[in-house]
Amino acid sequence: MKRNNILCIGAGYVGGPTMAMIAHKCPQYKVTVVDINHERIARWNSDDLPVYEPGLDEIIRATRGKNLFFETDIDKGIRESGIIFVGVNTPTKTFGAGAGKAADLQYWEKTARQIREASESPKIVVEKCTIPVRTALAMERILTSKDGDIRFDVLSNPEFLAEGTAIHDLEFPDRVLIGSRETPNGLEARKAIVDIYLNWVPREKIIESNIWSSELSKLVANAFLAQRISSINAISALCEKTEADIAEVSRAIGLDSRLGVKFLNASVGFGGSCFKKDILNLAYICRTYGLEDVANYWESVVDINEYQKERFILGILDAMFNTLAGKGICLFGFAFKADTGDTRETPAHTIARRLCEEKAELVITDPKAIDNAKIDLQDVDGITYEPDPYKAARGCDAIAVMTEWKVYTELDYQRIYDSMAKPAFIFDGRNILDHKRLHEMGFNVYPIGKPPLVHFT
16 A cells, blocks of 8 residues: 555645645645646646635745646556545535535545546555545445455544634644544554654644544534624623623633633624534434433524624614615625635625615625625626725725625725725624724724714714
8 A cells, every 4th residue: 555645536625735734744644635626726736726725825836846746647546545635616505315414424435436447556545525424334345346456544633624724724734633433444544544644743632532532523513603702792782772882891700710711702793604504513413312301402502693683784784774775885805714715604795785776886895805705796786896995995884894804904994994985884794893993083883793883862
């Protein structure tokens, strides 16, 4: 088995950065990333990478063409590699049983079948994408369904990356989780993956488990993180009614060592490719085991997230005299979080569509996500896209902060205020701006979870 040859099938947000880090830290391994999308592979081989992550381009430049390769010949990669990471997309199903909640595993299954057909030697197959618990059993059955003596060991090595900090997360992980069958072959295969990470990860941060625990841990981790965001957002509504300050409440409970301080920033809602689909997938799994109350609880986390976005829209409508028709509203940010161009499940998508339904004249600005915004909203007419936030806000009645880009905290808001229609509004959906200072300039300021600062009596 050519264990020094590593293959990753899937060149997306997980596969590309993860393999780049492995190549960077493990020069003794040849790492190849393959994908059926030829355009994506071409971009990985160019200076215009398909994924934006701070620090990624430097690692790619240092390893590409040396021990990191991006190719389109998947069968060749399978034949030549002893370790295969599977990082294909597993979106939420849009059809059939479980539509809207269960994971769509069609791409994963096609990949498993392709591995089986192209393999000529034993393989360690590592699940890297987010999948339902016990999916490894299905992969094992597919891989061993063909007559022959080729051995396949299926492992789980879920990713715990946060977009915007993925390179740091890969280089200094909280933990690396590797699950396998508790058999001699399974333990041997697990050791081969442990040995890869030992090139830079301290041994105490590498957790070994059975394969089912590893698969389930990823879904549960995202469910817990999303639940924290929805919980603090639910409290932000109560703060506005009682004139409490959500930032003060967050700080008070965040200093409790049992809770910690992360994921306690109230906002317009969570987004990204993981939280919603993983929670709904977890809830679907619960229902298949008859755990209706547990499923209802986790679905309510998603419901609160949707409620928060609708509440934000209704707040804008109420503040701007119950009509948005013909009014210019500028969205500061469209990515679901700062330091990424990813717009999957971004709250800004829902907000943009709802504002257009109210006949607002929408302008969208973002440092990295404008191209994706144009694709996401291609069926919506009348939206202007402008990279320069000063130009974007000019003549608008309101600004709505959708993404916590640092650049939005450093702008000259006096200049922006002077260029806007009056009265001028700012709806800070991320609570990142200096609200008191903005109010002193003349803005009517509406934060999340805090009393508004307005000039109306």
